[in-house]
Amino acid sequence: MNSPLEAMLSKRGKRMYFPSAGILGQSKEAVGSAVNATIGMAFEEDASPMCLPCVNSVGLPLTSFLYAPSFGQAGLRTAWSEMLLAKNKASLAGKAYSLPVVTSALTHGLSIAGYLFLDEGDEIILPDLYWDNYDLLFEEAYGATLTTFPMFTKTGAFNVKGMERLLMGDGDKKVVLLNFPNNPTGYTATHADEKAICAALKRVAKAGKKVVVLLDDAYFGLVYEPGVSTESMFGALMDLHPNILAVKLDGPTKEDYVWGVRVGFITFGAKGATAGQYGALEAKAAGIVRGSISNVSSLGQYLLGKAYSSPDYDRQKRQKYNTLKKRFDRIKKILAKHTAYASSFVAMPYNSGYFMCVKPIGVDPEALRKLLLTEKYQIGVITLSGLIRIAFSTIPLDKLDTFFARIHAAVQELRKQ
Numbered sequence: 001m002n003s004p005l006e007a008m009l010s011k012r013g014k015r016m017y018f019p020s021a022g023i024l025g026q027s028k029e030a031v032g033s034a035v036n037a038t039i040g041m042a043f044e045e046d047a048s049p050m051c052l053p054c055v056n057s058v059g060l061p062l063t064s065f066l067y068a069p070s071f072g073q074a075g076l077r078t079a080w081s082e083m084l085l086a087k088n089k090a091s092l093a094g095k096a097y098s099l100p101v102v103t104s105a106l107t108h109g110l111s112i113a114g115y116l117f118l119d120e121g122d123e124i125i126l127p128d129l130y131w132d133n134y135d136l137l138f139e140e141a142y143g144a145t146l147t148t149f150p151m152f153t154k155t156g157a158f159n160v161k162g163m164e165r166l167l168m169g170d171g172d173k174k175v176v177l178l179n180f181p182n183n184p185t186g187y188t189a190t191h192a193d194e195k196a197i198c199a200a201l202k203r204v205a206k207a208g209k210k211v212v213v214l215l216d217d218a219y220f221g222l223v224y225e226p227g228v229s230t231e232s233m234f235g236a237l238m239d240l241h242p243n244i245l246a247v248k249l250d251g252p253t254k255e256d257y258v259w260g261v262r263v264g265f266i267t268f269g270a271k272g273a274t275a276g277q278y279g280a281l282e283a284k285a286a287g288i289v290r291g292s293i294s295n296v297s298s299l300g301q302y303l304l305g306k307a308y309s310s311p312d313y314d315r316q317k318r319q320k321y322n323t324l325k326k327r328f329d330r331i332k333k334i335l336a337k338h339t340a341y342a343s344s345f346v347a348m349p350y351n352s353g354y355f356m357c358v359k360p361i362g363v364d365p366e367a368l369r370k371l372l373l374t375e376k377y378q379i380g381v382i383t384l385s386g387l388i389r390i391a392f393s394t395i396p397l398d399k400l401d402t403f404f405a406r407i408h409a410a411v412q413e414l415r416k417q
């Protein structure tokens with residue numbers, strides 16, 4: 001692989017390869033043999049896959065119990081690639097990106113990205129409000145450091161200047177992580193933010209820095225307000241400058257409401273990248289899969305492949321989106337109507353995703369969380385970074401009014417103590 005992509009890889013990432021020879025290669029060569037005795041699976045006397053009937057109690061095709069390729073099932077990879085294009089028409093049309101490699105959902109995809117791009121002591125630049133598992137994923141596992149900038153400006157826009165300042169700091173290689181819709185805030189970059197982020201990253205790349213942009217698109221598609229891009233930043237970033245490599249981590253976990261199915265994707269995009277370079281990145285990602293979990297659940301891949309070819313998929317997905325959007329709209333209405341709540345908490349900017357956050361005023365967020373758990377209030381929330389995170393993805397519409405009324409009441413009660 002040639003620079004600048006070469007320069008972006010970690011030492012481990014540079015070494016990693018997919019073992020096309022060896023057992024996998026020899027098995028591939030034997031496909032079509034009258035008797036193929038190469039693979040470590042077991043087949044019946046009639047050559048069908050062995051399977052205990054009690055395991056297959058729901059009657060799935062027996063092939064869904066066989067090993068999947070380390071790259072992922074070919075049909076699912078193509079389907080996801082086509083879906084990426086369909087969901088990001090304006091920004092991806094006509095652009096060449098890698099074929100997605102199947103991961104065991106986003107956490108695993110993020111870990112693969114860490115393996116490929118982070119050496120011990122490297123830094124990941126990201127907003128200060130982030131999914132806390134990044135600590136384990138990048139700091140504990142790869143010895144990287146999370147360097148944060150305040151996520152919002154005083155006016156509630158994405159803090160592009162804060163991001164750029166860190167990117168322009170010492171060192172030629174930079175890794176930045178963007179997560180829209182964001183966990184915990186439920187914020188997605190507005191059109192104006194997005195324009196500013198792209199301009200900033202271009203300036204950084206023009207200054208000679210090699211920039212890996214990790215895009216955690218876990219909550220992709222769940223945007224509820226106008227003025228906010230419904231497309232991933234992947235399309236805009238991947239052909240911005242040859243010094244920028246966009247790495248998209250996404251999957252059905254949150255988008256298609258299959259949290260336990262454990263299927264996701266890692267996709268690469270860079271200006272001027274050749275098919276050979278994309279192939280090399282895909283092979284490195286698949287090599288990591290091969291050397292860690294070997295391959296991703298066939299069952300999960302089978303189920304999703306079926307869903308994506310269903311004529312009802314889009315309609316059913318829209319229904320779930322509408323359920324979440326109604327809750328979002330209701331929260332906006334509740335907070336607008338009950339102006340008294342503003343004396344108890346301030347809502348952080350939110351426009352998308354599963355979550356929103358409020359900042360309690362004049363009380364300790366942890367004390368508030370504990371009080372909310374008591375018999376009187378019976379509400380469970382998360383505290384982080386001085387905020388209360390509310391997963392409205394879990395709250396039925398008719399419980400939202402009481403939910404916010406109780407938070408307000410609990411703040412007031414704490415104030416009196």
Ligand SMILES: Cc1ncc(COP(=O)(O)O)c(C=O)c1O
Nearest residue numbers: 105106107131179183216218253
């Ligand atoms: C921002 C973000 N990224 C990734 C994940 C993990 O996704 P998965 O379950 O697909 O590993 C989560 C889950 O909470 C998340 O909030």
